Amino acid sequence: MRKWSTKVLAAALGLSLLAGCGGGSGNGNGTGSSNGKGDDAAASQGTAQTASAANGGKKTELTFYYPIAVGGPLTNTIEAMTADFEKEHPDIDVTPVYTGSYADTAVKTQAGVQAKQPPDVAVLQSTELFSLLDMTAIVPLDDFIAKEGNDYLADFYPAFMANSQTDGHTYSIPFQRSTIVLYYNKEMFKEAGLDPEKGPANWEEMQDYAIKLKKDGRHGLEIPVTGFAYWMMQTFALQNGENLMTQDGKKVMFDTPENVEGLQYWVDLAAKHKAMPEGVTDWSTVPSDFLEGKTAMMYHTTGNLTNVKKNATFDFGVSFLPAKKQYGSPTGGGNFYIFKDISPEKQQAAWEFVKFMTEPERAAQWSIDTGYVAVRKSAYETERMKKYAGEFPAALVARDQLEYAAAELSTHNNGKVMKILNDNVQAALTGTLSPAEALKKAQTEADQALASFNK
DSSP states (O other): OHHHHHHHHHHHHHHHHHHSOOOOOOOSOOOOOOOOOSHHHHHHHHHHHHHHHHTTTOOEEEEEEEOOOSSSOHHHHHHHHHHHHHHHOTTEEEEEEEOOSHHHHHHHHHHHHHTTOOOSEEEEEGGGHHHHHHTTOBOOOHHHHHTTOTTTGGGBOHHHHTTTEETTEEOOEEEEEEEEEEEEEHHHHHHTTOOTTOOOOBHHHHHHHHHHHOBTTBBSOBOOOTTTHHHHHHHHHHHHSOOSBOTTSSOBOOSOHHHHHHHHHHHHHHHTTOOSOSSOOOTTHHHHHHHTTSBSEEEEEGGGHHHHHHHOSSOEEEEOOOBSSSOOEEEEEEEEEEBSSSOHHHHHHHHHHHHHHTSHHHHHHHHHHHOOBOSBGGGGGSHHHHHHHHHOGGGGHHHHHGGGEEOOOOOTTHHHHHHHHHHHHHHHHTTSSOHHHHHHHHHHHHHHHHGGGGO
8 A cells, every 4th residue: 555655645745736725634444445356347457458559558547536524544445446446457557636525625626627637537526517517627428328338327326316417418427425314322312211213203303302312511413514504404405395406506496485494493403492502513523422422413424324333332323314394315425527638548547447436346345334325226236235234224224315315406606606505504503694584695695606607
């Protein structure tokens, strides 16, 4: 692994000079991926060797940007998977570059695109689709997909493909994807006289449970806010009605009566019922509080499942988010994108890498290593996933919730629209604005941000 650490460091230093903003580096003992040898691997190796021959026998070098948004030493996992790819594709050299958070990765990618030095392939939030298209930064993947056969895309969960496609084209392939789930401390449930095998089924029960579970030094529930207020707001919108945006990413529906009701419910859990911390709770603080026994329940990404499993000193449960009119969670996480301003040879090599990283066996292992949902249906038919799910049924909760999932908030001018909603939701949670005032303001500002796309 020393080779990879050196390459990552060199690339990261170059990035900090280019983009002017730094990111941390992962450490710790990550788990490696499976080699996944077999017919698929042999076929992809043959394709890569053919591409290499067409390229005069030269090695194709790729730069791969990736973020980490959850706890755990996943840099080693990514590097091990990349090393496995190189073993099967000796004509392709991939430099994996850890680029920080999703936001950091988006900034660094944008800087590279503007400087005509984009990464060759990157994992970015699935919600970056319209922003990347507006920059003409990425290529459609339709021609690559067509060569894989008609069943290729059908194996990916439709809820994850919703943020991958627009206007009849596919622009990204799901990789580290999630839904938001409810984690709860079973021991605290027993202490409060609640059934430890069932999470709250609806908003009324959630409020009741959160009140019963709170006590001095412990909250009944925590919902993270910083950076992801829009995502958590989406849970209440979907459970009480409709999604926050149109499919074409040109309009948003923030200030509906159903959304005002949902935000009021969220605000009241803290301000009225004192069952949650008031104000703004940090994304990374919430799982730490849960593991330390400072909160009995938390909303968080299933991408944190393996981290919680490894570090919880108590028995915990995982359940669907509670329903209002219906169950609902936005999907989340990152997809693979291939960039436009690179050679056709690099694009082909990048596609081989994307295919490799999302093969069923590898998707299953990535899910086990991280807690993210395996993005392909066939991954759940692999022996390793069947065994893991049999021993740890919580691993299937986020997958099963996909039946009620919808696309994460994604629009043109996405960064600005997300910030508008984040800021105004935070204003409601801190008591600066009422929920109705906050969402009305968010609607007005978002309409202005999207006006040029609706002419």
